[in-house]
Amino acid sequence: MIQMIKKLLVIFLALAITSCKTQKATESKDSSQPNVLVFYVDDLRAELGCYGSETAITPNIDKLASDGVMFNKAYTQQAICAPSRMSTLTGLRPETLGVYSIFTPLRKVHKDVVSMPQLFNENGYKTVSIGKVYHHSSDDKKEWSVYYGKEANTYNDPKNIAIIEQLKKEGKNPKGPAFDSADVSDEAYKDGRAAKYAIETLEKLKDDKFLMFVGLSKPHLPFNAPKKYWDLYDKSKFKIPSRKKPEGVYRLSLTKWGELKGYHGIPKEGDLDDDLTRDLIHGYHASVSYIDAQIGKVMQTLEDLDLRKNTMIVFMSDHGYKIGEYGAWCKHSNMEIDTRVPLIISRETNYKKRKAGKTSDALVENVDIFSTLVDVCDLKFAPVSDGKSLIPVIDNPQQKWDEAAYSVYARGKKIMGVTTTDGNWRYTEWRNSNTHEILGAELYEHKNSLLSYENVSGKGNYKSVEQRMKKLLEIKFPSNGEPFLQNDK
Template structure:
């Protein structure tokens, strides 16, 4: 009898070991302020060979959306699997753990399941959120300037007490990649991969570009001719709700940006040039880390996720940055490439399935067989990864609050975007928008209320009600700025 028990125990340990061995490593490239301005997404200007190659090696999603187009709430949503309206956090000023001690985040869940957890660069917006939870934590660094004239300028502005203390909106110092922080983050990721190559790990590599300032080594600026960039239309959406369009103070706070009025064509091209240079810079960092995976023979058991925290405007509608419910701010690039040893691996495919960043949590739970996972707001998209043509969700949803009293709620079915601006307490409708996006990220006319589009608007309104019923109050956990 003892021999039988011993054999059964040995078999159980063997099967458990095989199950653990089948759990893949996970490498997430989490990019800041990156819209789908990539070669693989059809950009006529962006030079992104490494990301394009990754897209060929996996599934690229054409209809991926964030839950809020601003850094902190969006990243919290990804890392907890909970929507902003579930967390009740809508601003960049409230750290997750200042109001939610109980929420189980991805690093916590992976830790419980025996993974080494690694955070490099900007992962959470607030670095202190879960800082002690990660097995390895590489602190994000502050933006730096390297040109002597900009170093002198920053010193003078600091002495003058200028706040916020920001220098020029772009810089192109003739330095190696590690001169700026994303190059250092990539190097640290490479060093860490060498250290954990024999462990089971999840690694988030948070690359901060193309977030402002657009500081990137000169060689990436030299990839482009500034005069090749077209000036986007400055036309604003006709009939938009009065608070629908964001103020772009984020850009205007930089020292070389006029505080009033639209930017002239020359400065607009400089900024578009800087954005593209920054995108090519992070593309190179992705390439370095991916090459290390191959060199260490880790790619066979490491799945890759390439994603952004929200979309972005570079002059469209005469606006800059994010912070709205517009299609261009809520749609994001998303590429997922399974480990090469995965038997159902799909490559070089695109999917039009409506997916959301909040789905990443449950997807990783399923793929990595994570035990004791809490209920999340998202759903696993494993079925879409196995068959990119799979019929999927009818809609994707986002929010954007304007202060404490006004909440913008929005949905898309992949062709139409419907938005309601509501009183946060009473749900009184303050404004409605309906935009068509069949062929473009941009739309210049609010079609809400037009008889021709009544059936479309009624259908989109019903979709919105699924996620944002009027009898459900908006949770408000935002704290005052500290």
């Protein structure tokens, strides 16, 4: 009899806790919590009009920067799509998740990690994924209230379509050329369709609380965008970046940029000639202006639906990018140009402490976005995060913040690159993934540029700087630490 009473008490308590959680989530749904709209852009480096670019034409992103806080020193946790996006969507660093490649979906190795959409769902929000949000669609589908998956690349130039068909007939890789510039509408390419889906969904959810991610694929390869965006630029005006590699660079620091070489018409060996280099730089810029226009459409819809007043906007990239610098292309490194990202956060307009048109030099990280949104939306049941809320620095952009930001990049399973920046200097150690034995070190100065052409690690004039940076690195990656967790499958 006593045992039965105990069992009934346990069941009663469990039901009471569940009821309490449900009640809190329902109360949350009825509160004045803001909506959240995240523009998550692929392969976008910190080269935009608002960031001082002399070439990029980005009026809509520039306008968003004037309506919020622009971060000059924001960093991704790894300069590759899948781990970077997992980190943003879980608030956990790659070394916590143990996933460093593009081949392992989050849910293949982490069934119980609570993601951002799951947490927002539990707090009464409608959650929306449009385009490329997670890298793997298998991670996306079940976690969102509304889901528009990422689409395959579209080619509209008849010449390029013929090339792809011929490659298929020959049994070769039909990946297609590295750029396409047909005279078509925005919606003929996939990011135009993503904007269309976002607008339609906003109209349907205007009376609901929502978390919406708009995943814009450009300027990821191939650089496919309507001709009118190519026409914004004069190809001949683009400067060819120096192909010089940093003196003393570690042998595995830069990659052979196979991602680009997989496209039709790209030489498999050696540097690209100046004409092809300009074509690609032109395509990158056209793609950036193309997604800028899509952002403008979605932002105008927010205004038209009277949603801007209660919607927080986050504009971010998953990592930086190289367009010929160091004689390299794409990302896949611990270099400043690959790890530094654009980040703009604009609070809802009815927020009393809202800051607009401000810039911040605070060292912040993409992993902080999770905790920031938990804070802004006052979410219940939030899991432990590796990041921290940026609300204090959003409300006071000049506030003193972290001493350093951190990133990693694995070279296979045996070598791990760990890196830190204090905003002026970047220090990287390449270590044995199991023993932390240092295989190579790099120290680069970045006071005035994303680029640096001399590794001054080990040079006497920089001894004190290197010692200080090494101490910062040890905070996150102690040399006597445990082997790096590796869950890549």
